[in-house]
Amino acid sequence: MRFIADMMLGRLARWLRLYGYDTLYGVEDDDEILRIARDEGRVILTRDATLSERARRLGLEVILLGSNSFEEQIEELKSFGVEFRELFPANARCPKCNGPIKPVSKEEIRNKVPESVYRKYDEFYVCENCGQIYWPGRQWEEMLKIDRKLRGEQ
Numbered sequence: 663m664r665f666i667a668d669m670m671l672g673r674l675a676r677w678l679r680l681y682g683y684d685t686l687y688g689v690e691d692d693d694e695i696l697r698i699a700r701d702e703g704r705v706i707l708t709r710d711a712t713l714s715e716r717a718r719r720l721g722l723e724v725i726l727l728g729s730n731s732f733e734e735q736i737e738e739l740k741s742f743g744v745e746f747r748e749l750f751p752a753n754a755r756c757p758k759c760n761g762p763i764k765p766v767s768k769e770e771i772r773n774k775v776p777e778s779v780y781r782k783y784d785e786f787y788v789c790e791n792c793g794q795i796y797w798p799g800r801q802w803e804e805m806l807k808i809d810r811k812l813r814g815e816q
Contacts, residue, residue: 663683663705663744664683664684664685664702664703664704664705665678665683665684665685665686665704665705665706665707666685666686666687666689666695666698666699666702666704666705666706666707667685667686667687667706667707667708668689668692668695668706668707668708668709668710668713669687669688669689669690670708670709670710671687671707671708671709671727671735672687673732674707674727674732674735674736675687675707676757677732677736677757679754679755679756679757679760680749680754680755680757680805681746681747681749681753681754682753682754682755683744683755684755684760685707685755685760686698686704686760687760692710692712692713692716695708695713696713696716696717696720696722699717699722699723699724700720700722705723705724705725706722706723706724706725707724707725707727707739708724708725708726708727709726709727709728709730710726711726714726725738725739725742727739733811733812736812746809746812746813748809748813749805749806749809751763751765751785751787751796751798751802754787756789756791756792756794758789758792758794759789759791759792759794760791761789761790761791761792762789762790762791763787763788763789763790763796764787764788764790765785765786765787766786766787766788766795767786768780768783768784768786770786770788771786771788771795774795775795775797779797779799782799783797783798783799785797785798
């Protein structure tokens with residue numbers, strides 16, 4: 663499933679990317695959202711009833727979310743069959759740009775991360791689009807806690 667999320671759903675879009683879903687975000691114009699959804703076969707995610715109705719009239723797939731709460735939005739998506747499996751960096755997409763993330767050797771990122779990070783970690787990933795480097799540090803541990811909560815495993 664590929665998505666395009668409207669501007670009200672930034673946090674949700676980033677998390678969908680972390681779960682490996684190709685999710686466009688940042689398109690402000692509703693007409694452009696509709697065009698991209700049609701041209702690329704993307705499901706529109708929105709809280710905007712007017713946008714949802716326009717999409718339906720055009721025969722586009724749309725999920726109208728009712729909640730402002732990120733956690734409740736995840737539950738709503740589950741009811742539409744969106745699966746949230748355990749986070750794993752190699753399956754994720756870049757939360758910044760939506761690009762694919764691939765594992766890289768420690769040597770490949772030498773001098774591209776702080777020396778303390780380089781010494782402390784052996785596992786690294788890089789976004790193929792924007793070059794952002796990721797490693798399983800403190801921020802990743804916090805994301806895993808949220809992930810377990812979202813999947814009901816606390």
